[in-house]
Amino acid sequence: MACALALVVGTLYASFVRSPWSHLSFWRAISSIPPVLVGLVVYLLFSRKGPLGFLRWLFTPKALVVAQFLLAMPMAISLCLQQRINLPRDMEEFILVNLPSKRVKAMMLHLRGSLVNIGFLTWGRILGEVGAATLSGGAIVGYTATLATEIMYRTNLGQFANAVAMGVVLLLISLIPSMVLEVTSRAQR
Amino acid sequence: MLSADVRFTVAKKHFAVNLELTEGLYLIMGPNGAGKTTFLRVLLGLFPYEGTVHMEKPLGYIPQHYQPLNASVEDNLKLFGVTELPSSSPLQSKRRLSAMKLSGGEKAMLGLTQVMALQPKTLLVDEITAHLDQPSTIMIENTLKDYGRHAVVLLVTHQWDTLLRLKVPTLLFLNNTAQLLPAEDAYSRLLETLR
Numbered sequence: 001m002a003c004a005l006a007l008v009v010g011t012l013y014a015s016f017v018r019s020p021w022s023h024l025s026f027w028r029a030i031s032s033i034p035p036v037l038v039g040l041v042v043y044l045l046f047s048r049k050g051p052l053g054f055l056r057w058l059f060t061p062k063a064l065v066v067a068q069f070l071l072a073m074p075m076a077i078s079l080c081l082q083q084r085i086n087l088p089r090d091m092e093e094f095i096l097v098n099l100p101s102k103r104v105k106a107m108m109l110h111l112r113g114s115l116v117n118i119g120f121l122t123w124g125r126i127l128g129e130v131g132a133a134t135l136s137g138g139a140i141v142g143y144t145a146t147l148a149t150e151i152m153y154r155t156n157l158g159q160f161a162n163a164v165a166m167g168v169v170l171l172l173i174s175l176i177p178s179m180v181l182e183v184t185s186r187a188q189r
Numbered sequence: 190m191l192s193a194d195v196r197f198t199v200a201k202k203h204f205a206v207n208l209e210l211t212e213g214l215y216l217i218m219g220p221n222g223a224g225k226t227t228f229l230r231v232l233l234g235l236f237p238y239e240g241t242v243h244m245e246k247p248l249g250y251i252p253q254h255y256q257p258l259n260a261s262v263e264d265n266l267k268l269f270g271v272t273e274l275p276s277s278s279p280l281q282s283k284r285r286l287s288a289m290k291l292s293g294g295e296k297a298m299l300g301l302t303q304v305m306a307l308q309p310k311t312l313l314v315d316e317i318t319a320h321l322d323q324p325s326t327i328m329i330e331n332t333l334k335d336y337g338r339h340a341v342v343l344l345v346t347h348q349w350d351t352l353l354r355l356k357v358p359t360l361l362f363l364n365n366t367a368q369l370l371p372a373e374d375a376y377s378r379l380l381e382t383l384r
Contacts, residue, residue, distance in 0.1 A: 090252035097233055097250040098304055099268065106258065106268055113259035 036131030219362030249309030
């Protein structure tokens with residue numbers, strides 16, 4: 001869900017901006033913020049005395065989704081901006097002159113072809129992440145635990161067999177989309 | 190109707206162009222770097238200039254390095270409101286294909302189909318036939334000539350045989366000046382550049 005929301009925001013953002021170059025450096029820098037800091041920000045926002053504490057979202061799946069969204073969004077935006085920049089200057093002008101009122105729609109069409117790729121990369125950023133998920137969701141088993149937080153929890157308990165099994169599942173989940181992407185892109189070539 | 194009285198500078202070369210064109214097809218010719226593409230961009234307000242430009246709207250523009258958007262042919266056409274294609278169109282059987290997979294000639298036809306669907310009163314086309322084979326070039330030339338009956342069409346080209354085939358007035362960019370000449374005079378001036 002966080003990944004899907006990040007993709008929507010990234011696509012809209014990259015479609016609307018007029019000079020993507022000037023925005024790219026900023027969003028690239030933001031993409032590399034350590035996840036645990038994002039978790040800390042979400043924790044402070046939603047903790048009882050925080051500005052959004054009245055929502056009572058801390059240690060719920062909602063806070064977890066917010067943290068994952070904040071992690072995924074900068075990456076989705078920077079990848080969408082990069083894709084937008086790949087559009088040659090001539091084509092930017094082609095759209096600007098011929099379709100001034102449909103500029104955003106044209107940009108969204110241009111970005112659509114790359115969304116699967118961007119989606120997988122963004123998903124990869126949040127899939128194995130532990131710090132933000134633990135601080136925002138609390139890693140409560142059966143409620144807000146993710147595979148990554150569960151692996152850490154089982155390892156701490158000494159349940160190595162369980163941790164390894166979950167590690168294999170996590171590995172498969174992270175590899176299968178890449179393999180599907182590779183097969184489909186080879187078929188397209 | 191197109192009227193332009195503009196002055197612009199490219200790579201320290203100063204150009205002054207004064208034009209008044211009625212409906213019809215016109216060629217823009219001259220050596221590489223002579224200012225042809227920049228002149229089109231000046232007309233469209235995409236390059237800084239001094240002076241005035243009046244063009245009847247809507248405008249249509251196909252740039253030098255036209256590439257379709259990374260989507261199907263059909264989606265590229267729909268964006269410009271094209272839902273039906275004539276059965277003779279080379280794009281008819283490729284509607285569901287990715288537009289990036291089209292050949293150079295098919296991409297040029299796609300660009301032309303898109304822009305002509307807007308029914309522009311002023312159509313600016315930059316070297317669309319540069320990498321096309323002779324039949325595709327002639328087909329596009331004829332399409333533009335037909336369209337020029339009810340619009341001002343400017344076609345930038347390097348191909349001298351286009352000038353010989355179409356025999357239309359030509360705006361010749363030579364030695365930092367631009368002159369609108371009849372086809373025969375433009376051809377003679379181009380031949381002089383070889384001496």
